[in-house]
Amino acid sequence: MTTQEKSRKEERVDEFEQISAEEQQAILEKYDIESNVRTVTGVMKHIIFFGLLAFSLFQLYTAIFGQFPAQIQRTIHLGFGLTLIFLLFPARKKAPKHKVAWFDYLLALLSIAVGSYWSMNYTELVNRNGSITQIDFIVGLIAVVLVLEAARRAVGLPITIIAIAFLIYAYYGPYFPAFMAHRGQDLESIVNLMYFTTDGIFGTPISVSATFIFVFLLFGAFLVKTGVGQYFNDLAVALAGKLIGGPAKVAVFSSALQGTISGSSVANVVTSGSYTIPMMKKLGYRKEFAGAVEAAASTGGQLMPPIMGAAAFLMVEFIGRGITYWDIAKAAAIPALLYFTGIWIMTHFEAKRVGLRGLRDDQMPNRQEVFKKIYLLLPIVAIVVLMLTGTPVMHAALYGIIISIGVAMFNKETRLKPKDVIEALVEGARTALGVVAATACAGIIVGVVVKTGLGLSLANSLVALAGGSIILTLIFVMIASLILGMGAPTTANYVITSTIAAPAIVALLSPNTPQELVPIVVLLSAHFFVFYFGIIADITPPVALAAFAASGISGGDPIKTGVNSAKLAIAAFIIPYMIVFSPALLMIDTTIPQILWVVFTAITGMVAIGAGVIGYWYRKLYWFERIIVIAAGLLLIYPEKFSDWAGLAIFIVMFVIQFLSHKKGNQNDNTGLTV
Template sequence: MSEKHTNEALSAVDAEDILRKYDKESDFRKLEGFWAKVVAAIAITFSVFQLYTAVFGVLDAMIQRSIHLAFGLCLIFLLYPARKSWPRDRIHPIDFITAIAGAAVPLYIVANYKTLVLRAGTVTTADFITGLIGVMLVLEAARRVVGLPIVTIAFLFIIYALAGPYIPGQLAHRGADLPTLVQHLFFTTEGIFGIPIGVSSTFIFLFILFGAYLEKTGMGQFFIDLANAIAGWASGGPAKVAVLSSGLMGTVSGSSVANVVGTGSFTIPMMKSLGYKPEFAGAVEATASTGGQLMPPIMGAAAFLMAEFTQIPYNKIILSAAIPALLYYFGVWTGVHLEAKRLGLKGLSRDELPKIKNIMMERGHLMFPLIAIVYLLVTGYTPMKAALYAIVFSIATAMLRKNTRISFSDIIAGLEQGARNALGVIAATACAGVIIGVVTLTGLGLKMGSSLVGLAGGNLFLTLFFTMITSIILGMGVPTTANYVITSTIAAPALLMLNVPVLAAHMFAFYFGIIADVTPPVALAAFAGAGIAKANPLKTGINAAKLAIAAFLVPYIFVYNPSLLLLNVHSTLDILWIIATSLIGIVAVSSSVSGFLIITQTIIERVIFFVGGILLVTPGLYTDVIGAGLLALGHFIQMTRVKKSKK
């Protein structure tokens, strides 16, 4: 990178401020001295416990999950102050008390496990008080780490559970008293200790620990340099670098906002220096970073939850998700390319860019752990074992070259960092467990599904549209793991009632929940990008939604034609045809949204390309033929205008 671009890059302090503003997971204390050592010891012990159970076998579900939550709550209350005004260099007495309670309350289950099992649902006064405190601690931990949106949703669900008989209409239910609700939420595997935190306590933690070690080896900078070498010289090069590097980072990142700040600190200033408007530069990074949550093999940890919820093998899920994710990034890439052509933007000079040969020679071995983990997952290893071996492999491969070698202290620091990075997921999955607990107790999922289908009159397209809106609303301001839990529980049942394949229904709801990160009015990833670009947040969000147009189309495609998810595949030719028509259709719609293809489009041309593109992405021979005809017409009109302009 040139000195000019380096000087324009976002400072670390600014990046941290922006991350703290839009991602609550960054709002932690920076302790020193005794308390720093205490927190480090707890975090390292937490990681060692997770590694131990991965090697020697997990404990009984409630015990494993209770210990996992105890570690998580304790660290959250020590690291995240209850109030922003409280000091960040020492621990407030109230936070110390809640940290002790956070560790003790889940361990109550471990200490009384046999007794609780024998009582089989009977709640004593001690159980009720402990469980009530536990639920309150989970909500408070989520508020501190994740933010108010998910806590507000969980609180509304609790009110719904208690007020069931007083709710009019189809959503009414017999209700539950407070002791019954607390018992269901805290002492069964249907609530807080349900599937989400179960997956967090096994697969997800190890993948986060794997990501921490990749970070120690310099994987993030490697991705940025590699993307620069591949695409930095092309038209609008820095924007394409943002798409590539953010997509690569998304394979191991669990946060759209953190991804925006991590790679956007370099790519957004480069885009602005090249000539992109600030709101477009911020939108590119936000859209590319958000797409990382849709990208296999991790999908922001949602892939593991999806495997548990749907009982579909994990390797089948990541294979099914691959083509839609690539179509999404193709759409973003197309939007970036068309904007660069419209503005006449060139790439960076090759002299300013790193050489791909040098990068691969010096740090190419850092790719080995990623290749290994994909291979292990696809060949049938459990996600937990694959992550465990990948952690060992990442440390081993880092030792191959001096410039990436990590010391013993780095290995210990990786254990601490992995535990810290997992806290957001723990808080989100535990809080999401409250929502799931209410759904299983009241049957709300089926009621919501019936309501959406009824509102749509049984029409599949209208049901998809209402499910899309519901998922976007539910996904606003909610992290990836909790996002999937909520949307799959509340929105997906409507599609299942209309015989949409299970994986397609879950993926549809998940896609639109994730796209909430770049869809105004609450578009956290776009707002973070705007903060870096010093742009108008709303304009950045609108630009991001335009760039993410493929994400609004692809889910409809795979619902109407599940072959895109590699389901019910009749032939390879069938898949290739769907991909080809979808790619052409996405280019057409992107050009219509941006208003440029060969030259600037007129209003009529934009309508022609938009309608033709939509018809092409809609499965069916007649729609493909009509769509292709419209695109041919639009292309002919554009070429005719180009020829006239040259005369």
């Protein structure tokens, strides 16, 4: 990069990037509980550093040379996670962050004991075959308490409260209403289930955390070290900056790219929003709208393959039936494309309505220089290609790490030194701590649901409440998923909604069918439905963490930002219904012509809905025109031939009217007449 190019880039940063690193961290700590960590010094700083490094090295060792037995692999993983959480995360937000509280040392020591207990007593515990001693009971009880407290600190109060409620339900089963009642479990049985089986804390969620998720988080940390995060912003500006309403489209594009490596909506907002939101404000967007664009786009990043906020790996294990990670990523592709297309359309019409331009030439990066660095995206492309060719997921992630290090060697600015590699290993482990706590706590919920049969009871109750109506059932499941997803990170969010809410859709679409005989497309539809609504809880008031974080950058009103976010993400409220009614979107058991037709009608419908919601197309829409185009959009989205053709006919008529009136208006303007 020449001196002139560096100077030009610095001028652009000075003009737009008004959020300092300290302000970004403050916003993260306020809205993203996983970022609220201690900044200790001295000996303890080095202990934590080497603890995180050891965590990554252990995970890499087992990823390369093979896993230990399930109980040992998962308990060591949990032990590392709990110990580091109590050393890094204070008990209260306002607690001193420069030192570790005395009781946290005690909790860390107990975490080490809990994490090593299975390793030291493996043969004896296996031989007992579920029978536990008094000391086993005490260790197991301590483990449950530690997991709940760690989840509260590193993930948030909502999932902890839900887990405690499920434990209470397990114990007091006979006292619940008839449709939920069960014979109840004594304390010893609960502890045995949670710590000494692979159905509780050490169940499927933490199994995925201890294998696939951790290695992919390391992959993301290495990508960040190569500068790919900043490159996403530069590439987005180069491609979309000069378009109508360019800054908003830059936010949509960069957030979609950030979502490929990010596991947090809030972190995505702060990372790309610190650059895009000031850019949007400077060029005329309202504070609330600027924040809403970034919040909606960043939240959509959790829906974007290949990572999907780590939920993709959980989905493989939860659905089972021989489904592969590639099946999940492929199924997620079109819905994610439709989501971002919907936001893009809405921002385009808003920009036209307000009359906002794109960036000036002097505000644009040097496109030639930006495109020269396109090689930084090679690791992400390599991951997709490797999995497409059948490479095991964990091996694909390992190869991705190696490729990212190799790709960084192409340029002196991105070349990784040994210190950078070590820092990436440490940062990857730190990022994983919230996932460890979330999946361990989610295991408590899953364990209770499996043991008591609560999932099936709730599913049947929801279907009965809806009177067997598919629309009503889906609406009830949507509301439940939005509530359950409030304030929960992606991994925990998906585990909770898929365990509690998804069975209702399965029960409705495949009544009285054993799980092993339910069609794959039905399972995928149900899981994607609850996954989408759980995720968009991040932008749905009143608990819209991503929108609130964006308002912290924009200076706008948090609730108004949340409302605007939900409006911009209207596609996210429609796509899940489309998936259930038209599973061709998931590219499972369908043909290419069917897929193309569904995508065409869906995008056309979103154009109509976007114009109706914003109130502008080629010109301002009258109130009755807004109703007509929204109706046309809904007809196009509903997957029936009659509705598609009816919606398309209305769309074409409204398009012609809009185009001709716009053209006439331009001619009148040219002759000096007003309209």
